[in-house]
Amino acid sequence: MTTTTQRRRTATRPHPAKRPAGGGSRYRRAIAVFVVPFAVLFTAFYLVPILYAVWQSLQKIERQGTFGAPTQVFGGLTQYVLVFQNDVFWGSVLRVLLFGVVQVPVMLGLALVFALLLDSPLLRGKRFFRLAFFAPYAVPGVIAAIMWGYLYAPDLSPFSAVTSKVDLLGSGTVLWAVANVVTWVYVGYNMLIIYSSLLAIPTEIYEAAKLDGASQFRIAVSIKIPMVVPAIILTAVFSVIGTLQLLTEPTVFRQFTSTISSTFTPNMLVYSTSSVPNFNLAAAFSVVLAVATFILSIGFLRLTQRKDAS
Amino acid sequence: MSVNAPSRRDAKRDATSAADARRASRPASGRPDGTRGPRESVISRSAAMLVMGVFTLYFLLPIFWLLVSSTKTVTNFNSTAPLWFSATAIQDTITNLGELFTRQDGIYLRWMLNSIAYAGVAGLIGTVLSAMCGYALAKYRFRGREALFNVFLGGVLVPATALALPLFLIFSQVDLTDTFWSVFLPSIVSPFGVYLSRLFAASSVPDEIIEAARIDGSGEVRTFFTVAVRLMSPALVTIFLFQFVAIWNNFFLPLVMLRDSSLFPVTLGLYTWNSSVNQYPDLRTMVLIGSFVSIIPLLVAFLSLQRFWRSGLGSGGLK
Numbered sequence: 354m355t356t357t358t359q360r361r362r363t364a365t366r367p368h369p370a371k372r373p374a375g376g377g378s379r380y381r382r383a384i385a386v387f388v389v390p391f392a393v394l395f396t397a398f399y400l401v402p403i404l405y406a407v408w409q410s411l412q413k414i415e416r417q418g419t420f421g422a423p424t425q426v427f428g429g430l431t432q433y434v435l436v437f438q439n440d441v442f443w444g445s446v447l448r449v450l451l452f453g454v455v456q457v458p459v460m461l462g463l464a465l466v467f468a469l470l471l472d473s474p475l476l477r478g479k480r481f482f483r484l485a486f487f488a489p490y491a492v493p494g495v496i497a498a499i500m501w502g503y504l505y506a507p508d509l510s511p512f513s514a515v516t517s518k519v520d521l522l523g524s525g526t527v528l529w530a531v532a533n534v535v536t537w538v539y540v541g542y543n544m545l546i547i548y549s550s551l552l553a554i555p556t557e558i559y560e561a562a563k564l565d566g567a568s569q570f571r572i573a574v575s576i577k578i579p580m581v582v583p584a585i586i587l588t589a590v591f592s593v594i595g596t597l598q599l600l601t602e603p604t605v606f607r608q609f610t611s612t613i614s615s616t617f618t619p620n621m622l623v624y625s626t627s628s629v630p631n632f633n634l635a636a637a638f639s640v641v642l643a644v645a646t647f648i649l650s651i652g653f654l655r656l657t658q659r660k661d662a663s
Numbered sequence: 664m665s666v667n668a669p670s671r672r673d674a675k676r677d678a679t680s681a682a683d684a685r686r687a688s689r690p691a692s693g694r695p696d697g698t699r700g701p702r703e704s705v706i707s708r709s710a711a712m713l714v715m716g717v718f719t720l721y722f723l724l725p726i727f728w729l730l731v732s733s734t735k736t737v738t739n740f741n742s743t744a745p746l747w748f749s750a751t752a753i754q755d756t757i758t759n760l761g762e763l764f765t766r767q768d769g770i771y772l773r774w775m776l777n778s779i780a781y782a783g784v785a786g787l788i789g790t791v792l793s794a795m796c797g798y799a800l801a802k803y804r805f806r807g808r809e810a811l812f813n814v815f816l817g818g819v820l821v822p823a824t825a826l827a828l829p830l831f832l833i834f835s836q837v838d839l840t841d842t843f844w845s846v847f848l849p850s851i852v853s854p855f856g857v858y859l860s861r862l863f864a865a866s867s868v869p870d871e872i873i874e875a876a877r878i879d880g881s882g883e884v885r886t887f888f889t890v891a892v893r894l895m896s897p898a899l900v901t902i903f904l905f906q907f908v909a910i911w912n913n914f915f916l917p918l919v920m921l922r923d924s925s926l927f928p929v930t931l932g933l934y935t936w937n938s939s940v941n942q943y944p945d946l947r948t949m950v951l952i953g954s955f956v957s958i959i960p961l962l963v964a965f966l967s968l969q970r971f972w973r974s975g976l977g978s979g980g981l982k
Contacts, residue, residue: 380803387799391792391857398849399818402829409829423767468716475711484966485719488726491961493912495930496954499937500729511728511745541722569707598822601914608938620824624919627828635828643825644829646880650820 371374374491382440403643409636425633432637442638445619453596456532460586463536464543465581469573471544472551483548486541494538499604501534506609522610534602539595543588550584551577586656680949704820726958733759733952737945759952760926768909771953774932779956780843781815781928782910785850790903793853797860798891802873818854829917845920846928850910853924856902863898864891904968909963 413428436442467486471479489497504510505521521530554577562572600620607613615625619642627635666911728745734752735743736759741748763771771836800812830849834840868891892899917931937950 359727380883383803384799384803384805386884387795387803391796391815391852392811394792395815398830398852399821399826399854400711400814402833403821405833406825406829409832463718463871467715469712470715473711475708476715477712482715482719484969486722487965488962489722491908491965492726492958493914493930493961495912495914495934496958499933499950499954501727504725504728504936509741513745537722537725566776585884590868594822598824600824604914606936608934608940620915623824623828624915627831632828632832636834639825639828643822646825647820648823655840 396588406636406639409633412455412633414631414633428633431631433641435634436637436641441616441623442619444620445616449596452528452532452599453593456536457589457592457596460530460536460540460592461543461585463540464547464588465578466546468541468547468551468581469577471548471576473569473573475569483541483543483545486501488541488546489538490542492538494534494601495552497534497604498531498602499608500608501530501537502606505530522606522612524612526535527606527610527612531599531602531606534615535595535599539592543592546588547581547584554580590649590652590656592648597642597646597649667847686805686870689864711742729951730947735759735948737948740948756952760947760956763949763952763956766789766949770924770930771929771949774927774929775957777843777851777926777929778911778930779960781846781850782907785847786903786910788858789851789906792851793856793902794860794864794892794895794899795887797862798864798887798895799859799870800857801864802868802870812857815857818852823913824915827915829914831919833917840920841922841926843926846917846926849916850913853902853906853909856906859898859902860895862894867898868894875964888902900968904964907964908961933957 410432411428411430412425413431414423415426416423422424467482470476471483476482492500504512505516507513507517509515520526558576558580559572562576567575598620599618603613603617604621607615616622619638623635623638623642626638675903692945703972705940724746731748732740732748736751736755738747739751739755749755796815800808826849831840834845839845872890872894873886876890881889911928912930913928914930914934917926917928918934921927921931927935933950933953936946936953940950941948
């Protein structure tokens with residue numbers, strides 16, 4: 354078995370495989386048996402939809418006269434011009450960015466504190482805490498949102514002493530009510546990622562600090578946190594990507610409050626635009642979103658690769 | 664949340680167990696913070712326990728509330744203490760469960776079975792296909808191998824929500840929307856599974872073993888299914904479980920594809936029930952107990968997943 358550090362590194366970055374066992378020509382049939390089934394499905398359910406979305410986004414609907422039959426014709430970048438002029442779209446993008454700027458640091462800050470505590474000698478019952486904090490990750494987003502929806506409700510909540518006085522689902526607070534659900538589900542998950550990164554730090558590094566009489570707090574701040582920065586960057590970028598895709602939780606919350614519009618997040622806007630139906634504009638929204646997500650992901654890969662190289 | 668994003672992080676989790684196993688095998692004194700130094704004051708220890716205790720409540724209380732609420736009828740939901748069981752908890756639970764599994768001709772059970780079929784069967788097929796593909800990419804040299812791998816890797820970065828709508832349009836042209844297959848087939852594909860399989864095949868299946876199997880006259884495909892799969896099994900379970908969870912939690916694809924409620928996965932089913940709670944107040948109890956019952960398989964999967972990883976990595980495969 355490889356050591357943990359190597360494992361981690363190969364996990365974040367694809368390594369060219371070692372010398373493969375066979376040359377291609379001799380085993381062509383076996384290779385085809387192995388690769389073709391996945392490749393066919395990947396083409397059908399990944400490549401074709403992506404190309405189809407791009408193609409759709411380049412079309413527009415034209416009518417002959419006011420009451421004529423609609424026909425789809427090539428529209429060039431018409432839809433993209435509409436996307437960039439669409440205030441609702443940019444409003445939803447700004448909303449999820451605001452959400453991300455607050456929720457992601459809070460969530461990752463908590464995850465980091467918990468991971469450091471799990472890695473310190475201060476705690477007993479670490480196994481229990483690890484499982485308890487991770488348990489919400491097993492709750493699907495829909496279920497988590499339904500559950501918290503009831504917990505927020507003024508009359509049904511077990512905390513109605515609070516919820517009957519403060520409207521947690523009001524227009525000013527509902528974004529943060531959603532943020533709490535997302536945080537609740539994902540803190541433990543991110544905690545485990547950071548914790549595994551802490552476990553991979555060679556213990557010798559602590560020895561000197563220990564001998565110098567450094568406190569646990571000091572060791573955490575000066576040694577541990579700097580060494581898990583790559584893991585934190587990783588979780589941060591994935592969280593930002595997740596934020597851009599936000600859909601399930603606010604969609605469920607529409608059943609509890611009228612303060613969430615059908616265009617609350619970019620993905621909800623895509624869905625409601627497609628139900629109009631205006632597939633061409635919806636496709637253009639999707640493409641812009643996917644490209645933004647893609648750029649973020651590539652940025653993350655660059656960042657981690659640079660870390661590995663140094 | 665993006666469905667791909669969480670699963671992309673599994674490799675990390677795998678490292679947790681590896682490191683745990685490593686730590687367990689090491690004498691306690693070998694690790695500086697394994698020895699409880701007297702320097703750690705009672706105050707900082709109590710503070711740490713207090714913080715963790717408070718957050719344990721934050722994480723577990725909602726689930727506990729869901730459990731308690733599942734044991735109550737509509738009538739005593741508001742009249743009894745919200746965070747503790749009522750005197751009639753046991754018979755009320757039985758009543759609720761009976762109602763849950765018989766309402767609308769037992770559609771809840773149908774939803775659970777659908778979820779298991781979508782997540783379990785598609786996840787299983789997906790894992791096998793990913794394993795075969797990743798194994799070939801790791802163990803055979805052929806033209807265009809890296810290009811192919813990079814295309815699959817690019818697929819990892821495509822958010823699942825971006826695929827759902829174009830898939831709907833394509834399926835509607837071949838009249839396959841609102842069918843079992845419209846959710847099942849797209850769920851099989853997991854580029855991340857290929858990526859992980861390639862990593863694990865490269866690190867856990869030595870070329871010498873494949874050569875030895877060849878000398879013994881075993882065909883390539885047979886070697887994969889008899890030798891390689893066994894060596895890769897801890898990784899394959901990991902890939903399966905995270906694909907399972909990703910499919911189980913996928914909300915957008917079934918929301919877009921399905922109209923016929925008998926095809927719904929349990930998450931979408933509960934969502935539609937919850938949307939009619941205002942007309943039928945007794946549905947609320949069904950939503951709550953249905954939610955609780957539906958997360959049990961996932962909790963069990965995660966617990967057994969942990970054990971499997973421990974044993975899988977403990978027995979070591981190959982050192």
